[in-house]
Amino acid sequence: MKLPSVCPLDCPDTCSLSVTVENARITKVAGSDANPYTASVICNKVARYYPDFVHGKSRLTRPLRRIGPRGSGRFEPIDWDTALDLIHDGFSRAIDEYGPQSVLPFNYAGPHGELAGGSMDRRFFYRMGATMLDRGPLCGGVRGTAYSSLFGPAPGMPPEQAVNSDLVLVWGNNVTVSNLHLMRVLKQVRAAGGQVVVIDPKRIKLAEQCDLFLQIQPGTDVVLALALAAELERRQVLDMAFIDQWVAGADLYLEQARGFGVADVEQACGLTAVQFHMLADWIAAARNMATSLGNGIERGCSGGSGLRAAMALNALMGQHGRPGAGVVAKPGSAFPRTTARLQGDHLKRPGTRVFNIVDVAEKLLDETLDPPVKALMIYNHNPVATHPDQTALLRGLEREDLFIVGADVVMTDSMAYCDVVLPAASHFEYADIYGAYGQTWLQRADPVIPPVGDSLPNTEIFRRLAARFGYDEPEFQDTDQDLMDQAMNGADPRLEGIAPSALPTDRALDMGRRDGAPLIMCDTVLPATPSGRIELFSQDLEQRFGCGVPVYRPAKPDLPFTLISPSSAKRTNTTFGGHADSLGPEQVEMHPEDAERLGLSDGERVRVSNARGAVELVLSVTDATRPGVLYSPKGTWRQSSATGLTVNALIPADLRADIERGAVYNETFVEVRRA
Numbered sequence: 001m002k003l004p005s006v007c008p009l010d011c012p013d014t015c016s017l018s019v020t021v022e023n024a025r026i027t028k029v030a031g032s033d034a035n036p037y038t039a040s041v042i043c044n045k046v047a048r049y050y051p052d053f054v055h056g057k058s059r060l061t062r063p064l065r066r067i068g069p070r071g072s073g074r075f076e077p078i079d080w081d082t083a084l085d086l087i088h089d090g091f092s093r094a095i096d097e098y099g100p101q102s103v104l105p106f107n108y109a110g111p112h113g114e115l116a117g118g119s120m121d122r123r124f125f126y127r128m129g130a131t132m133l134d135r136g137p138l139c140g141g142v143r144g145t146a147y148s149s150l151f152g153p154a155p156g157m158p159p160e161q162a163v164n165s166d167l168v169l170v171w172g173n174n175v176t177v178s179n180l181h182l183m184r185v186l187k188q189v190r191a192a193g194g195q196v197v198v199i200d201p202k203r204i205k206l207a208e209q210c211d212l213f214l215q216i217q218p219g220t221d222v223v224l225a226l227a228l229a230a231e232l233e234r235r236q237v238l239d240m241a242f243i244d245q246w247v248a249g250a251d252l253y254l255e256q257a258r259g260f261g262v263a264d265v266e267q268a269c270g271l272t273a274v275q276f277h278m279l280a281d282w283i284a285a286a287r288n289m290a291t292s293l294g295n296g297i298e299r300g301c302s303g304g305s306g307l308r309a310a311m312a313l314n315a316l317m318g319q320h321g322r323p324g325a326g327v328v329a330k331p332g333s334a335f336p337r338t339t340a341r342l343q344g345d346h347l348k349r350p351g352t353r354v355f356n357i358v359d360v361a362e363k364l365l366d367e368t369l370d371p372p373v374k375a376l377m378i379y380n381h382n383p384v385a386t387h388p389d390q391t392a393l394l395r396g397l398e399r400e401d402l403f404i405v406g407a408d409v410v411m412t413d414s415m416a417y418c419d420v421v422l423p424a425a426s427h428f429e430y431a432d433i434y435g436a437y438g439q440t441w442l443q444r445a446d447p448v449i450p451p452v453g454d455s456l457p458n459t460e461i462f463r464r465l466a467a468r469f470g471y472d473e474p475e476f477q478d479t480d481q482d483l484m485d486q487a488m489n490g491a492d493p494r495l496e497g498i499a500p501s502a503l504p505t506d507r508a509l510d511m512g513r514r515d516g517a518p519l520i521m522c523d524t525v526l527p528a529t530p531s532g533r534i535e536l537f538s539q540d541l542e543q544r545f546g547c548g549v550p551v552y553r554p555a556k557p558d559l560p561f562t563l564i565s566p567s568s569a570k571r572t573n574t575t576f577g578g579h580a581d582s583l584g585p586e587q588v589e590m591h592p593e594d595a596e597r598l599g600l601s602d603g604e605r606v607r608v609s610n611a612r613g614a615v616e617l618v619l620s621v622t623d624a625t626r627p628g629v630l631y632s633p634k635g636t637w638r639q640s641s642a643t644g645l646t647v648n649a650l651i652p653a654d655l656r657a658d659i660e661r662g663a664v665y666n667e668t669f670v671e672v673r674r675a
């Protein structure tokens with residue numbers, strides 16, 4: 001039997017799926033054409049690993065109680081009532097002695113369904129008065145604020161629209177790995193004679209199929225983008241009429257840009273003057289330029305500035321207002337989400353403290369924190385494997401006086417630290433409604449199999465927890481169907497009069513239009529900033545972070561190599577990290593010149609280290625990376641490294657991006673020797 005579903009993983013594409021089910025077991029996962037953007041194509045990892053993720057030996061099927069030391073993975077099964085009692089006891093002990101803010105929900109965005117991602121759980125913790133979490137700094141927060149500082153909360157160009165472009169800048173976006181369906185659009189652009197430029201420290205697959213590849217030094221995008229603005233001004237090719245009408249802060253911006261020139265690009269970015277001028281020529285000549293920015297740039301000390309400066313080029317060149325001219329970004333804000341209603345924002349207690357998610361390890365280890373964190377609930381998240389400064393987080397989780405609850409679909413490095421582990425149902429086992437963050441098609445899915453073992457969907461886990469805590473308000477009585485109807489504005493005409501909970505599962509609905517017209521910035525969509533223009537100077541960022549215009553504040557290297565750790569084709573973050581292809585040591589790529597100097601050869605085990613820790617990896621000698629830059633994909637599990645630590649142990653938590661104090665994964669300085 002083939003049934004429709006949707007991929008819930010943390011991936012911009014949110015594919016529609018066709019799932020083969022035999023005897024209540026998933027035997028095959030393939031793409032479907034319900035979503036015209038993903039059009040029956042899915043990535044290999046989902047096809048290859050999902051059936052085993054759902055039914056394999058790592059799957060959690062019963063609630064568990066820890067019987068061994070933290071991290072040992074020794075547990076005994078218990079029933080749901082016992083689990084709920086233990087959680088009630090643990091949280092109540094903390095609340096009675098230190099107040100509700102001593103409880104911290106520690107969740108990120110594992111499942112991207114609106115219900116599983118954040119609904120009943122948020123209501124539960126808001127009602128409790130637990131400490132709140134600012135989750136953006138782990139991922140996306142820098143890029144999000146960078147975008148809204150220019151455009152406000154308005155959608156950018158949906159990815160399909162870039163077929164109308166004759167120049168596409170793919171900047172810090174590993175398309176074939178993490179944004180697969182943009183490939184089709186880029187192929188169409190090139191087939192029509194357009195050009196694709198890739199700006200990335202690594203020669204990614206797309207770099208071999210593009211017209212110009214700029215292998216930039218990590219963290220220096222802001223230098224390139226500011227110098228381009230100054231060069232284009234010098235050539236007198238800026239679109240002054242567009243700037244007069246649509247742009248605010250261009251004077252202050254250009255004043256900053258004039259401080260950067262081709263010599264800085266050569267020195268900081270490691271690019272040649274020929275490359276720089278070629279890109280300037282192409283930008284000057286483009287009829288419709290689209291800029292597609294991934295998350296690579298945000299994970300550097302000047303990441304927010306790099307993103308803003310890259311986006312500013314379209315504004316200065318008048319590259320908005322036409323199909324195919326603009327910034328491919330924030331299609332997610334096209335969905336008629338009613339998140340405050342779904343998550344019960346009215347239950348928030350004013351004055352409750354908010355932690356930056358990247359600070360959690362530091363908070364757990366801070367003996368002066370008042371109130372201290374005494375109870376934690378980890379769900380939709382595998383922080384041990386994904387946070388910077390892994391050893392600090394592990395030390396925090398080892399605190400014997402800390403009560404830790406976890407909920408996940410599978411046993412993970414983080415679940416191994418919990419006192420009570422709850423088995424979560426996978427999205428194949430519950431109904432949910434799906435927006436997306438990389439495209440504009442609204443989807444819904446019904447369960448395709450019953451819950452495996454005693455697992456329950458997140459919504460039901462928190463409904464039961466609320467009941468156990470005596471929270472009897474109507475917010476905790478809502479069914480999943482009610483929640484779906486509260487997740488989106490059912491009155492939006494694009495829903496065609498269908499209630500969100502009744503949306504078809506074999507067809508996606510297009511949110512990429514307003515009043516029937518395509519989304520075009522400075523035409524059908526207006527900048528939603530205080531000035532109503534694209535703001536190249538941001539008052540807000542000036543006040544909060546001292547960078548009203550983009551600034552270059554690089555980290556100072558204290559070791560010979562810069563390590564970057566972006567997406568892997570084998571995993572989504574850590575998801576599928578327990579499957580065969582990820583069990584062995586991960587690779588680290590090094591340039592042949594560096595390998596020769598160190599006397600290292602391809603395929604041998606190396607130890608990559610700094611003051612924070614050491615990781616064992618397998619050396620891959622390749623000129624796909626720059627001299628001095630190492631590349632090792634994120635998301636490995638601890639078992640993959642002989643040291644029990646992953647690359648995240650090397651990443652500093654005290655180095656932060658210029659805006660939103662975002663995590664800096666890509667300016668990690670390390671040394672390498674034979675293992």
Ligand SMILES: Nc1nc2c(c(=O)[nH]1)N[C@H]1C(S)=C(S)[C@@H](COP(=O)(O)OP(=O)(O)OC[C@H]3O[C@@H](n4cnc5c(=O)[nH]c(N)nc54)[C@H](O)[C@@H]3O)O[C@H]1N2
Nearest residue numbers: 108110111139380381382386407424565573574575634665
């Ligand atoms: N070195 C390095 N580290 C990074 C990054 C980097 O670039 N380099 N990037 C960062 C980025 S981009 C991100 S987004 C973060 C991601 O960090 P995480 O959110 O920790 O990563 P995921 O692997 O997506 O973890 C999600 C977990 O949710 C679980 N899950 C899935 N569905 C459900 C459900 O319905 N219920 C429950 N209870 N659990 C569920 C999954 O099994 C998985 O264990 O990592 C960051 N870490």
Ligand SMILES: Nc1nc2c(c(=O)[nH]1)N[C@H]1C(S)=C(S)[C@@H](COP(=O)(O)OP(=O)(O)OC[C@H]3O[C@@H](n4cnc5c(=O)[nH]c(N)nc54)[C@H](O)[C@@H]3O)O[C@H]1N2
Nearest residue numbers: 172173174178218219294295296566567568569571572573
């Ligand atoms: N297969 C797969 N897909 C994924 C994920 C995954 O883990 N695996 N993760 C998902 C998540 S949570 C996210 S947030 C997205 C992230 O996906 P992307 O937006 O693609 O982000 P990254 O993979 O972090 O990095 C993208 C590219 O930026 C480059 N890069 C690194 N540093 C710099 C820099 O300083 N400047 C420039 N110009 N480029 C740089 C990297 O080499 C990489 O090629 O992907 C999602 N999709």
Ligand code: SF4
Nearest residue numbers: 007011014015042043
């Ligand atoms: S991970 Fe991304 S590309 Fe792969 S099936 Fe899911 S949404 Fe599609």
Ligand SMILES: [Mo]
Nearest residue numbers: 010139140295
């Ligand atoms: Mo992410």
